Amino acid sequence: MLRACHKVLKPGGRIAFFTYFARCGTGSGGDDDPSAGGSRSGEHQDMLQAAGFSDVVEIDMTEQFLSTAKAWYGWRQRYTAELIQTEGKASFSAKQSNYLDHVRSVEAGVRSRCLFLARRS
Amino acid sequence: MDELLENPSESECPPDWTVDSPAHLIVERNVIGANVGANGYTTLEQADELERLLRLQQDDRLLDIGAGRGWPGLYLAEKSGCEVTLLDTSDADLRRSVRRAEAANLLGRCSSFRGSAGALPFRSRSFDALIHTDVL
Numbered sequence: 001m002l003r004a005c006h007k008v009l010k011p012g013g014r015i016a017f018f019t020y021f022a023r024c025g026t027g028s029g030g031d032d033d034p035s036a037g038g039s040r041s042g043e044h045q046d047m048l049q050a051a052g053f054s055d056v057v058e059i060d061m062t063e064q065f066l067s068t069a070k071a072w073y074g075w076r077q078r079y080t081a082e083l084i085q086t087e088g089k090a091s092f093s094a095k096q097s098n099y100l101d102h103v104r105s106v107e108a109g110v111r112s113r114c115l116f117l118a119r120r121s
Numbered sequence: 122m123d124e125l126l127e128n129p130s131e132s133e134c135p136p137d138w139t140v141d142s143p144a145h146l147i148v149e150r151n152v153i154g155a156n157v158g159a160n161g162y163t164t165l166e167q168a169d170e171l172e173r174l175l176r177l178q179q180d181d182r183l184l185d186i187g188a189g190r191g192w193p194g195l196y197l198a199e200k201s202g203c204e205v206t207l208l209d210t211s212d213a214d215l216r217r218s219v220r221r222a223e224a225a226n227l228l229g230r231c232s233s234f235r236g237s238a239g240a241l242p243f244r245s246r247s248f249d250a251l252i253h254t255d256v257l
Contacts, residue, residue, distance in 0.1 A: 018167070
């Protein structure tokens with residue numbers, strides 16, 4: 001995907017993307033370990049450079065990610081009845097479960113969100 | 122390069138009450154900071170940071186991959202004056218993004234395409250800047 005991004009950018013063009021990912025080597029290592037198959041530190045920077053990008057910058061946004069995940073969960077809980085009316089109970093529960101999983105995995109130190117910036121040479 | 126999506130009529134693009142209900146609007150405004158059709162993690166403050174870091178200018182062409190309903194690509198175009206191209210795999214979301222572009226008076230500077238990030242349907246060296254938010 002990053003190679004395709006590099007191709008459609010003009011020389012000097014800028015790429016910026018947010019991504020959240022499991023940190024490898026930080027969990028228990030079991031079958032249900034959310035960090036299984038995760039990213040090691042610096043992996044995204046390596047991928048950007050391998051795709052031909054330069055001036056790679058990584059900004060840790062994990063604290064904001066946690067805050068936003070908590071806010072989604074908490075605000076949606078306040079409006080549970082109204083949201084279930086339009087989403088349906090199953091969809092509402094699945095979304096809440098997803099936000100809660102993100103909160104718990106960040107608090108456990110096994111998930112991060114970063115902003116990456118780079119330039120096409 | 123063929124644009125895959127035509128501007129939808131109102132009847133083809135009814136409101137999405139899983140996003141646009143009064144309760145959803147209250148929740149989204151408190152979490153994201155604006156009503157932009159978002160359900161992810163990029164807040165208004167972070168979108169402003171993207172615009173600053175990318176130094177977007179009026180003549181720039183911006184590509185938003187996995188644009189969904191147009192957040193934050195449409196916002197960045199509105200704020201910087203640049204052109205924006207939205208790419209997503211969902212026809213329904215793209216129709217809603219076009220409706221949002223129309224509401225923001227951005228149709229003249231916005232195009233929408235259906236496609237995936239792995240096989241971008243654009244010529245080489247087409248864009249000055251590219252964003253994606255939690256797609257990779």
